Amino acid sequence: MGHRLLSYLLAAVFMLSGASAFAAPTIKIGALFSVTGPAAFLGEPERNTAVMVVDQINKAGGIKGKKIELIVYDTNGDATKAKQLVNKLIKNDKVSAIIGPSTTGESMAIINDVEKAGVPLISCAAGIKITEPVKKWVFKTAQNDSLAVARIYEYLQKNRLNKVAILTVSDGFGQSGREQLKAQAKKYGISVVSDDTYGPKDTDMSPQLTKIRGSKAQALICWGTNPGPAVVAKNARQLGLKMPVFMSHGVSSKKFIQLAGDAAEGLKLPSGKVIVADLLPASDPQKKSLMAFVNDYKKHYRAEGDHFGGHAWDAVMLLKGAIERGGDTPAAIRDQLEKTRQFHGIGGTFTFTSQDHAGLGKDAFVLVEVKNKDWVIVK
Amino acid sequence: MEQILQYSLSGIATGAIYALIGIGFSIIYNATGIINFAQGEFVMLGGILTFFFLDILQFPLWGAIILAVTGATLCGLLFERLAIRPLAKATPINLVIVTIGGSILIRGLAMLIWGKDTHSVPSFSGDNPIAIGSATLLPQHLWIMGITLAVICLNKYFFYHTINGKAMRACAYNPRAAGLVGIDVKRMVLLSFVISSAMGSLAGIIIAPLTMTAYDVGVMLGLKGFCAAIIGGMSTGMSVVVGGLLLGVLESLGAGLISSGYKDAIAFIILLLILFIRPQGLFGKAETERV
Known part of the structure; x- marks a missing residue:
């Protein structure tokens, strides 16, 4: 008995001393992701990626000798919950910076809180209004829809297809796409001759599609996320639609090809570079980051890394760069983030300025085509 | 105007599905006097179980279909046994709420088992479109129309030429009198759940290659089937079929000729109009005893 008691005591002493050894100063970074709930397809890879990248940074010795402590909370995709949790991160955990949330709605809900507290936020959501107009403390890594639209229109203009039909899903993603498609058409000399929703x-x-087939359109652009566009692809094939069909970046995953099957062949869509990382020429400045992310993710989680994980990768790496250059106080991180120039990440090449907190250009997207159930890059 | 043909053909194919689901609603309504709002979930189960047996357990297509119908029917049977029968003294409104609860439970379990992803199911016989005049159809559309027709004929035969079918009709007219002449009313209620879950799952299976399947497809399809049943006056015969086809064609025409934004609105406007103006259904005679 005496021995056992003694060993317990010893264990307790060791644990205490161990704890104090670990209490060396860390850099606390908060993360809000919708790991469960309707937006779990965004939040889960984002959380996985953030955890993975922070682990790698810590294993390599941290940033300037300090380890990162990542505090992740699950928002359920609920804006109210995001608002409560962001306050917890700011007031209780006293984090230096926050990455996430996963959706535009949640990001908009917490902007006031981070602005008031003066904590830099790097959102992983795509909504253009998150950084437009520019907010002092808010940045984002996901590509704006407007860039994807520009990519398609550029291609259409080059191929002299100037009458398009648009078919957009009646949710937030489709609406934003529809607005952009209509707003940018004129700039590229394109007219929208048929405007439908589903x-x-x-x-x-x-x-x-029957209506579109009967219209004067020379190309069809469908804007939605799975499964709608797969149904559109199948219906288009059934109706023998002759015009080229373009999809949005909302379906740039293997899942779409799997759902649409043969009907996906020949479809074109703008996409972030993750899904075609291995096809990119070695001269592409993003190639190194992309391959690192894709390979690491596969090794860690036995799944393909996707765009969403990429948003979190970019957020963590941007923070790392800022802390390396400046320091780990919230104000220093913010100032250094804004000075990020030509950071070649997953979503694109970021250059933040005081007028631009989204930081990406048209080169963030490549136009890809489905061939033999896989992607090829359209030159 | 040549587009009208395409709109109509697409509408008929979708309408056939609504009709199958609608008849499922009617059969249970006639046997028990309740609207089974879990009907749409059996449609979902049909599609998703086919995916499960075909893609994950690697059964051949026909085996997967038979197993999926069997599985969904078993669920229907269990649902009646565990959720409906124990509440023998419940009022219809209680039972309706039980079916809503049941539908949420089934959907939730499907989400836990098969995840939130959409899954695709291959067509029964290829994807090469068939031209009919200026319109095109897929072989799967012919399957849908053919199977719907076969099921309706079987249904008719069952209700008018077999002893169990006649007994079920007797229960629909007057359960008390049916009980008095020796019909086991409880067994008929069970039978009605079995038949309608089998029909619902079949509808889910034959449409899955076109629309794909996921844990939450049952809600909208169920509601559309309910509309078809209301238009047809909750009968188990042709009027629900006509109701379903009418709904499908009007939806398709409305989406094509007026605006695609109103597609779902059309179904529910028809539903409301029928409930306001002709609650006995488009073709039914006003009955005083059935409120």
Whole structure:
């Protein structure tokens, strides 16, 4: 008995001393991701990636000798919860910077809180209004829809297709795409001759496509996330639609090809570079980051790294760069983030300025085509 | 105007599905007097179980279909046994709420088992479109129309020429009198759940290659089937079929000719109009005893 008691005591002493050894100063970074709930397909890879990257940084000795402590909270995709948790991060955990949330709605909900507290936020959501107009403490890594639209229109202009039909899903993503498609058309000498929508749960889009088939359109642009565009692709094939069909970056994953099957062949869409990382020429400045991310993610989670994980990768790496250059106080991180120039990340090449907290250009997207159930880059 | 043909053909194919689901609603309504709002979930189960047996357990397509119908029917049977029968003294409104609860439970379990992703199911016989005049159809559309027709004929035969079918009709007219002449009313209620879950799952299976399947596809399809049943006056015969086809065609025409934004609105405007103006259904005679 006496021995056992003694060993317990010893263990307790060791644990205490161990704890104090670990209490060396760390840099606390908060993360809000919707790991569960309707936006889990965003939040889960984002969380996984952030944890993975922070682990790697710590294993390599941290940033300027300080380890990073990542505090992740799950928002359920709920804006109210995001607001509570951001306050917890700021007031209780006293973090130096925050990455996330995953969705535009949640990001908009917490902007006031980080602005008031003066903590830099790097959102992983795509909504253009997060950084437009520019907020002092708010940055983002996901590409704006407007860049994807510009990519398609550029291609259409080059190939002299100037009458398009648009078919957009009636949710936030589709609406934002529809606005951009209509707003930018003129700049590229393109006219929208048919403007239709479908519901996110619709199971048959052949009426809309029949109408488009009868219109003067020379190309069809469909804007939505799975599964709607796969149904559109199947219906288009059934109706023998002759015009080239373009999809949005919302379906740039293997899942789409799997859902649409043969009907996906020949479809083109703008996409971030993750899915074609291995096809990029070695001269592409993002190639190194992309390959590192894709390989690491595969090794850690036995799954393909995707765009969403990439947003979190960019957020962590941007913070790392800023802390290396400046220091780990919130104000120093913010100032250094704004001075980021030509950072070749996953989502694109970031250059933040005091007028631009989204930081990406058109080169963030490549136009890809589905061939033999895989992606090829359209030159 | 040549587009009208395409709109109509697309509408008929979708409408056939609505009809199958609608008849499922009617069968249970006639046997028990309740609207089974879990009907859409059996449609979902049909599609997702086919995916499960085909893609994950690697059964051949026909085996997967039979197993999926069996699985969904078993769920229907369990649902009646565990959720409906124990509440023998419940009022119809209680039972309706039980079915809503049941539908949420089934959907939740499907989400836990198969995840939130959409899954695709291959077509029964290829994807090469068939031209009919200026319009095109897929072989799968023919399957849908053919199977719907076959099921309706079987249904008719069952209800008018077999002893169990006649007994079920007797229960629909007057359960008390049916009980008095020796019909086991409880067994008929169970049978109605079995038949309608089998039909619902079949609808889910034949449409899955076109629309793909996920844990939450049952909600909208269920509601559309309910509209078809209301238009047809909750009968188990042709009027629900006509109701379903009418709904499908109007939806398709509305989306093509007026605006695609109103597609779902059309179904529900028709539903409301029928409930306001002709609650006995488009073709039914006003009955005084059935409120």
